[in-house]
Amino acid sequence: MNETLTTADGRPVLRIERRLAHSPEKVWRAVTEPEHLSRWYPFRAAELDLRLGGKIRFDDGAGTTLDAVVTELDPPRLFAFSTRAPAEMTRESDDLIRFELTPEGTGCLLVFTHIFDDRYAAASYASGWQVCLDALEAVVDDRPVEPGFPVAAMHDRYVEKFGLNGGVYSDTADGWVVRFERQLTQPAERVWALLAGEGGTAAGAGGAVPPAFTNDRVPAGAVTSAKEPELLEYAWESGGNTAGRVRWELTNGTGHGARLVLTQTGPGELTAERHTALTAWKRRITRLAEELRDLPRA
Structure with a gap:
């Protein structure tokens, strides 16, 4: 085969x-x-x-x-x-x-x-x-x-x-964007509940970001937008200042699971952070996929 x-x-x-x-x-x-x-x-x-x-x-x-x-x-x-x-x-x-x-x-x-x-x-x-x-x-x-x-x-x-676990980056007029897209094996409601933690509800705008929506290399600021179970966006920080946005989006995908699109934006003066973002988010999304495999089939 x-x-x-x-x-x-x-x-x-x-x-x-x-x-x-x-x-x-x-x-x-x-x-x-x-x-x-x-x-x-x-x-x-x-x-x-x-x-x-x-x-x-x-x-x-x-x-x-x-x-x-x-x-x-x-x-x-x-x-x-x-x-x-x-x-x-x-x-x-x-x-x-x-x-x-x-x-x-x-x-x-x-x-x-x-x-x-x-x-x-x-x-x-x-x-x-x-x-x-x-x-x-x-x-x-x-x-x-x-x-x-x-x-x-x-x-x-x-x-x-098939190499579908990596991210890509592109330059924009305002800086850069790192983007990951991955088909997941559980529906959006289950993915959200896993990420949001106990209670399954993430904080609204201005609140703290649930840790599972973050990684250990991209310091998280406050939530800027949230819509359960579809969207969570928050500021990320560099040197104590807001540097850009991290955005999680969950939509209907193939195979009875959600499609995840994760993006991180950053300014031109922090182009070195693109590599950090690519590495850290790949590791985080891979771990998320492993956690979803442990859940019963939907």
Whole structure:
């Protein structure tokens, strides 16, 4: 099994290889026939017109449908389709899902590819597809498919493997900004409660910052803005004076968890503090991810 994350035409490309002990013809049926596909794919295939340009409709059984169009077809070697998210989910372009089967001895090599837009969702996608491909293997093995969910540890291993745990900085007219974005494995309410501590409520504007929202290298001043469980912003200090702002934002993400965006601003005369911020916040967010892994699955 081999997983990689690359970029093509500015879009992330997740590629997973699996060697299966079955012929391409048998695996082909599992990925193109609705009764088999529905046993392991995240959505039930309610409709599948197996021809170039043919329509596919997936249904999660809870009122959400997903439309797709067949974009490549070469039985029993290649099957690909583009998916369009439901109307309530806005995104710039469609995802592409691709299955390529190559004979290897008495079995075959499956190369699964997912092209999408949200790079920081890659760990959620990779861990989710691993669970699905385990189920696919059970289908072609004629074994019962056991319900499964991606575990937080698997997700965070992909965060590390794909280099999604680092921050970036940019220069602005007023100085600089350090920015981290990370998909977390728990919803915003649980993340907030963990950060805010006992009682789960952070101080309002002018109050003290709960320690878990800070790190040991960036001295915290007073809270400047707070909205539970979405936002906490506070001043950070250098030499006893306000130097910039630290801002925690939690929004809906992928994989049933919150998306964290953390930024720290600073003035041009303190450019050396950028490296301090990058190192300290990476360590703090990594520790937060570890703490979230210890919580029960939401």
